[in-house]
Amino acid sequence: MDHLWSPWRYQYVQRIDAPSECVFCEQPAANDDAKHFIIHRAEFNFVLLNLYPYTTGHIMVVPFAHVPTLEAANEETVCEMMVLTQHAERCLRAVYRPRGFNIGMNIGECAGAGIAGHLHMHVLPRWPGDTNFLSTIAETRLMPEDLATTYKKLVEAWSTA
Numbered sequence: 760m761d762h763l764w765s766p767w768r769y770q771y772v773q774r775i776d777a778p779s780e781c782v783f784c785e786q787p788a789a790n791d792d793a794k795h796f797i798i799h800r801a802e803f804n805f806v807l808l809n810l811y812p813y814t815t816g817h818i819m820v821v822p823f824a825h826v827p828t829l830e831a832a833n834e835e836t837v838c839e840m841m842v843l844t845q846h847a848e849r850c851l852r853a854v855y856r857p858r859g860f861n862i863g864m865n866i867g868e869c870a871g872a873g874i875a876g877h878l879h880m881h882v883l884p885r886w887p888g889d890t891n892f893l894s895t896i897a898e899t900r901l902m903p904e905d906l907a908t909t910y911k912k913l914v915e916a917w918s919t920a
Contacts, residue, residue, distance in 0.1 A: 781825055781874065781876060782874060783821050783874060783877040784825050784877065787800065787823060796808035796810070796906055796910045798818070798913050799914075799917050802839060803822060803833075803836040803840075804820055804821060804822050804836060804839050804840050805823065806819070806820050806821075806847060807821065808909060809881070812883075813861075813883055814889055815855065815884070816851050816854065816855050816857075816909055817881065817882075817883050818847045818851065818882040818883075818913070819879045820840050820880040820882065821877065821878070822878055826877070828866050828878060829864065829866065829878060831878070832878060844880050846920065847882040848860055848862070848882060849920045850913055850916040850917055850920045851882065851884045851913075853920050855884050857885055857886055858886050858887055859885040860882065860884060860885060861881065861882075861885060862880070862881065862882050863880070864878065864879065864881065
């Protein structure tokens, strides 16, 4: 059996104050954007880093409203979500110079949504070779940068891009 040391995850898995509701509802309500890696707050959505990213710079755009599907979200939320997604792509391109992007949603648990009850858009920068043998044979991803560093870079880029 392989073991992977990731001490930063211990706080999450051992939380005594585990979320009683939805993490996407609790994070913005906490009003501690740096702690929750919230990059930007707009009128209907907020933008944050994924705590368990597939690649460095994995951003999510999340409505403040707790809605499970795209069709359940109001038009203003959906329109703003797409504008924020576009801005996220622009910021990630400026900071990390990716060669491509994965942008999309997993709606419903069977579609792969980790938080199925709260709609969210993923924006992932991609590079040639970023899915190497580690992901394929060891189910492990190598992240070259910690979340705090990524957060600082993207908060700065958000206001200038």
